[in-house]
Amino acid sequence: MAELSLSRVRKVYPGGVEAVKDIDIAIPDGALCVLVGPSGCGKSTLLRMIAGLETITEGDCRIGAGRVNDLDPSDRDIAMVFQNYALYPHMTVYDNMAYGLRNRGTPKDEIEARVQEAARILEISPFLDRKPRALSGGQRQRVAMGRAIVRKPQVFLFDEPLSNLDAKLRIQMRVEIKKLQRALGVTSVYVTHDQLEAMTLADILVVMSKGHVEQQGSPLDLYEKPASTFVASFIGAPPMNLIPVGAGENGPQATGLTGGRGLAVPAGGATLGVRPEHLMVVAGPVPDDALGITFPVSAVEAVGAETFVYGPIGGSGQEIIARLPGKALLAPGTPVSVAATAEHLHLFDSQTGKRLGP
Amino acid sequence: MTAPLDTPAPKSVRRDWIPHVVIAIGIFITAFPLWVAFVASTLSNPEIAQAPMPLLPGNQAAANYGEALLQGGRSGRILTPPVWEMMFNSTVMALSIAVGKIIISILSAYAVVFFRFPFRMAFFWMIFITLMLPVEVRIVPTIQVITNLNMMNTYAGLTIPLIASATATLLFRQFFLTIPDELVEAAKIDGAGPMKFFRDVVLPLSVTNIAALFVILFLYGWNQYLWPLLIGTDARMQTIVIGMSKMIDSAGGPTDWNMVMATAILALLPPVLVVILMQRWFVKGLVETEK
Amino acid sequence: MERKVVFPQKLLPYLLLAPQIAITLVFFFWPAGQAIWMSTLLQDPLGFSVQFVGLENFQAVLQDPAYLATMQRTFLFSFGVTALSMIPALLLAVMADRVVRGATAYKTILVVPYAIAPAVAGALWLFLFQPSIGTIAYPLRLIGIDWNPRIDGTDAMIVVLIASAWKQIGYNFLFFLAGLQSIPKSLIEAAAIDGAREIRRFWTIVFPLLSPTTFFLLVVNLTYAFFDTFGVIHAVTQGGPGKSTEVLIYKAWYDGLIAQDLGRSSAQAVILMFIVIGLTVIQFRYIERKVHY
Numbered sequence: 020m021a022e023l024s025l026s027r028v029r030k031v032y033p034g035g036v037e038a039v040k041d042i043d044i045a046i047p048d049g050a051l052c053v054l055v056g057p058s059g060c061g062k063s064t065l066l067r068m069i070a071g072l073e074t075i076t077e078g079d080c081r082i083g084a085g086r087v088n089d090l091d092p093s094d095r096d097i098a099m100v101f102q103n104y105a106l107y108p109h110m111t112v113y114d115n116m117a118y119g120l121r122n123r124g125t126p127k128d129e130i131e132a133r134v135q136e137a138a139r140i141l142e143i144s145p146f147l148d149r150k151p152r153a154l155s156g157g158q159r160q161r162v163a164m165g166r167a168i169v170r171k172p173q174v175f176l177f178d179e180p181l182s183n184l185d186a187k188l189r190i191q192m193r194v195e196i197k198k199l200q201r202a203l204g205v206t207s208v209y210v211t212h213d214q215l216e217a218m219t220l221a222d223i224l225v226v227m228s229k230g231h232v233e234q235q236g237s238p239l240d241l242y243e244k245p246a247s248t249f250v251a252s253f254i255g256a257p258p259m260n261l262i263p264v265g266a267g268e269n270g271p272q273a274t275g276l277t278g279g280r281g282l283a284v285p286a287g288g289a290t291l292g293v294r295p296e297h298l299m300v301v302a303g304p305v306p307d308d309a310l311g312i313t314f315p316v317s318a319v320e321a322v323g324a325e326t327f328v329y330g331p332i333g334g335s336g337q338e339i340i341a342r343l344p345g346k347a348l349l350a351p352g353t354p355v356s357v358a359a360t361a362e363h364l365h366l367f368d369s370q371t372g373k374r375l376g377p
Numbered sequence: 378m379t380a381p382l383d384t385p386a387p388k389s390v391r392r393d394w395i396p397h398v399v400i401a402i403g404i405f406i407t408a409f410p411l412w413v414a415f416v417a418s419t420l421s422n423p424e425i426a427q428a429p430m431p432l433l434p435g436n437q438a439a440a441n442y443g444e445a446l447l448q449g450g451r452s453g454r455i456l457t458p459p460v461w462e463m464m465f466n467s468t469v470m471a472l473s474i475a476v477g478k479i480i481i482s483i484l485s486a487y488a489v490v491f492f493r494f495p496f497r498m499a500f501f502w503m504i505f506i507t508l509m510l511p512v513e514v515r516i517v518p519t520i521q522v523i524t525n526l527n528m529m530n531t532y533a534g535l536t537i538p539l540i541a542s543a544t545a546t547l548l549f550r551q552f553f554l555t556i557p558d559e560l561v562e563a564a565k566i567d568g569a570g571p572m573k574f575f576r577d578v579v580l581p582l583s584v585t586n587i588a589a590l591f592v593i594l595f596l597y598g599w600n601q602y603l604w605p606l607l608i609g610t611d612a613r614m615q616t617i618v619i620g621m622s623k624m625i626d627s628a629g630g631p632t633d634w635n636m637v638m639a640t641a642i643l644a645l646l647p648p649v650l651v652v653i654l655m656q657r658w659f660v661k662g663l664v665e666t667e668k
Numbered sequence: 669m670e671r672k673v674v675f676p677q678k679l680l681p682y683l684l685l686a687p688q689i690a691i692t693l694v695f696f697f698w699p700a701g702q703a704i705w706m707s708t709l710l711q712d713p714l715g716f717s718v719q720f721v722g723l724e725n726f727q728a729v730l731q732d733p734a735y736l737a738t739m740q741r742t743f744l745f746s747f748g749v750t751a752l753s754m755i756p757a758l759l760l761a762v763m764a765d766r767v768v769r770g771a772t773a774y775k776t777i778l779v780v781p782y783a784i785a786p787a788v789a790g791a792l793w794l795f796l797f798q799p800s801i802g803t804i805a806y807p808l809r810l811i812g813i814d815w816n817p818r819i820d821g822t823d824a825m826i827v828v829l830i831a832s833a834w835k836q837i838g839y840n841f842l843f844f845l846a847g848l849q850s851i852p853k854s855l856i857e858a859a860a861i862d863g864a865r866e867i868r869r870f871w872t873i874v875f876p877l878l879s880p881t882t883f884f885l886l887v888v889n890l891t892y893a894f895f896d897t898f899g900v901i902h903a904v905t906q907g908g909p910g911k912s913t914e915v916l917i918y919k920a921w922y923d924g925l926i927a928q929d930l931g932r933s934s935a936q937a938v939i940l941m942f943i944v945i946g947l948t949v950i951q952f953r954y955i956e957r958k959v960h961y
């Protein structure tokens with residue numbers, strides 16, 4: 020087992036395109052780090068650089084004490100689970116798992132023991148003699164995991180391993196991956212574009228955008244204190260409401276907004292952020308330091324446990340979303356007043372999108 | 378390419394027999410020359426000469442095939458070698474060409490698809506252009522090259538020049554491009570280098586393509602005509618197809634038709650058997666090589 | 669199309685390519701270059717001196733009435749073979765597409781001639797058409813047709829035409845049948861509901877949808893008739909009687925190897941090269957179009 024560290028890692032393609040910019044990430048031994056971001060943000064490239072499938076243009080990648088930049092993928096002591104599983108279609112499940120070990124000259128009985136053990140853990144023992152095409156998607160996924168486990172590597176790499184599964188199976192496998200990773204205690208890097216998957220799995224969550232790290236930390240830190248509007252809108256669903264505000268005498272100023280005293284809006288204005296789930300319906304006036312928003316309801320989505328209420332705000336006409344518990348009896352066209360308490364308000368620079376204040 | 382199981386197009390039940398009749402006629406046209414050839418190969422020459430020739434097999438089969446196989450046929454003053462020798466030559470030619478083409482094509486396709494190196498596309502185009510240079514358009518200079526290399530009347534001369542293959546290379550290239558990138562990456566992580574990946578993954582995955590190509594190329598090699606006519610001028614190196622055609626006296630002199638037909642049957646039997654026994658791969662091969 | 673993931677080795681690919689490239693250079697490029705070079709040379713009849721004459725050989729060949737007659741004959745022959753093999757094949761495929769049972773067995777039988785060498789196919793039909801003894805020639809004589817492909821050029825042409833086309837029917841049949849089976853049945857049913865009768869349905873719906881297959885087969889069969897029928901002609905008629913079955917390939921071979929007229933034979937070879945290039949380009953353009961469909 021080992022820790023994994025990336026320092027000042029860059030990737031520049033021959034055409035001059037900079038896919039990964041100056042990245043520093045340190046993952047302690049046994050932790051699960053999730054790289055999340057929209058497609059094209061460089062997360063997969065970064066993972067493949069750790070695997071050795073892409074060269075590292077600059078910077079260091081260390082596994083344990085050793086720098087692995089110049090090692091072949093097979094010499095880095097890593098194992099990878101691919102999005103489409105990449106199982107060898109002509110080999111049995113057993114051979115798929117044993118292939119890497121055979122190539123390393125692992126003794127036969129050792130291979131047998133490891134494959135059987137992995138199959139037992141993943142509950143795929145009955146399928147060892149089958150070819151991948153005779154398996155369901157979920158079973159193939161397990162074989163792909165098995166192939167990684169038998170190697171007993173220092174680091175597991177997961178490249179969107181669940182995105183080919185249906186929604187129900189995805190949740191089930193997500194839980195299993197987490198349990199398995201805990202049980203084996205292997206340092207892992209997991210790439211996904213699904214923020215929910217990222218939040219639930221990560222010990223360390225790294226949000227990437229356009230080749231650089233927007234923010235890294237524990238999932239709840241990122242949720243509670245997003246470092247930028249990008250992170251704010253990427254983490255959490257539905258995304259945080261971001262409202263452009265001007266600087267008033269006592270705080271933010273925008274049509275339809277009240278309160279919010281104590282927020283230090285700079286003279287040029289800022290972006291005010293508030294999560295849909297932190298808005299509550301209020302009847303009377305709101306306290307000065309809380310934020311009140313009044314808007315006409317344009318649509319209501321009742322999903323049972325909660326209700327999403329949509330409507331345009333103030334002069335900008337920007338749509339805001341409130342996520343209200345239970346059933347909210349609101350009719351489209353009627354105005355509604357909602358409020359969020361002071362600790363749930365975020366302020367971002369309107370130009371750079373960076374977080375202002377604590 | 379099996380018949381679809383869903384509802385057939387609407388049709389009037391009454392005229393259901395028409396397709397069967399038309400197909401029966403088609404099959405008759407296909408089979409009739411073969412049947413007559415077979416019958417002739419079992420008759421004596423006088424029996425063939427009496428017009429009309431009988432259309433049921435005679436009792437000379439053993440004698441005719443025995444004579445053809447062991448002694449060869451005759452046309453005018455030309456005596457062909459025993460047919461078994463010519464069949465042996467044809468077999469060597471067909472198998473070497475089929476196997477040779479498959480080997481060098483799969484290797485070059487592997488190089489072109491799985492590596493990046495200077496002049497890669499130039500090499501690819503060089504191979505591709507051979508499509509436009511069949512033997513027929515370079516008869517004389519090719520013979521000079523073969524003569525200079527002392528390859529006239531050798532198995533090497535009969536086969537090696539024919540084993541360059543754009544078609545097979547294109548087919549393998551097409552197939553290799555469909556192998557998912559992740560499979561290559563998984564193999565890299567599993568510690569397999571290029572040749573190990575070729576042996577453990579690419580080759581097993583190519584089996585059906587190889588089988589399909591084999592059928593097509595076996596026919597190609599066995600049925601060669603112009604090339605063995607140019608290179609195998611010595612009777613010793615004659616293929617059965619050439620030998621058979623030499624038994625026909627095209628000047629109009631007497632021809633031992635029972636010998637010719639026995640030889641023709643022996644000449645068509647191996648490729649026909651290959652096609653029938655490997656039908657599935659044959660159809661795949663046809664479709665794929667013409668893509 | 670390119671792979672994104674490749675192996676890093678630099679020398680290995682050259683080794684893998686070496687055999688193919690070596691054969692290509694020695695047996696394809698070098699002789700083809702020679703053919704082009706020789707087509708510009710004039711050798712005196714005794715072979716003592718060689719002279720560069722530019723395009724004179726081409727001029728001579730293209731002005732030679734015998735060559736032009738052969739070219740015309742070749743086109744007639746090629747289109748004849750193509751029509752004679754494609755039309756019956758289409759008819760058979762349409763019929764086979766209707767019978768749900770037995771289609772596989774029909775395919776197996778119909779495709780057999782494709783496996784047979786052109787020269788052997790020629791011999792089979794020559795035997796059937798032998799003037800005195802042939803199983804087909806005999807009844808022809810009975811009804812008063814004086815049939816003799818040894819003497820009559822038209823008769824000879826008919827034999828090589830039939831033999832060449834016969835070999836190809838099964839191949840065309842396979843492709844037509846596959847083409848027919850890939851037409852969605854719902855389209856034909858829709859046309860039936862729209863009131864189109866069977867024959868009208870075929871010409872307005874099925875045949876247009878089949879046109880890519882038809883076009884592809886047209887090119888393949890023309891190429892076959894042009895180049896692969898050498899064996900039929902050499903084995904059956906030797907180009908005769910007279911020159912009545914001599915096609916371009918046969919003439920190039922004859923002039924080069926038998927008459928030893930290297931310059932003119934090479935010029936013919938170069939002309940043939942252009943024909944192959946034309947056919948190949950057409951074929952690949954078609955494939956490109958199919959891909960983008």
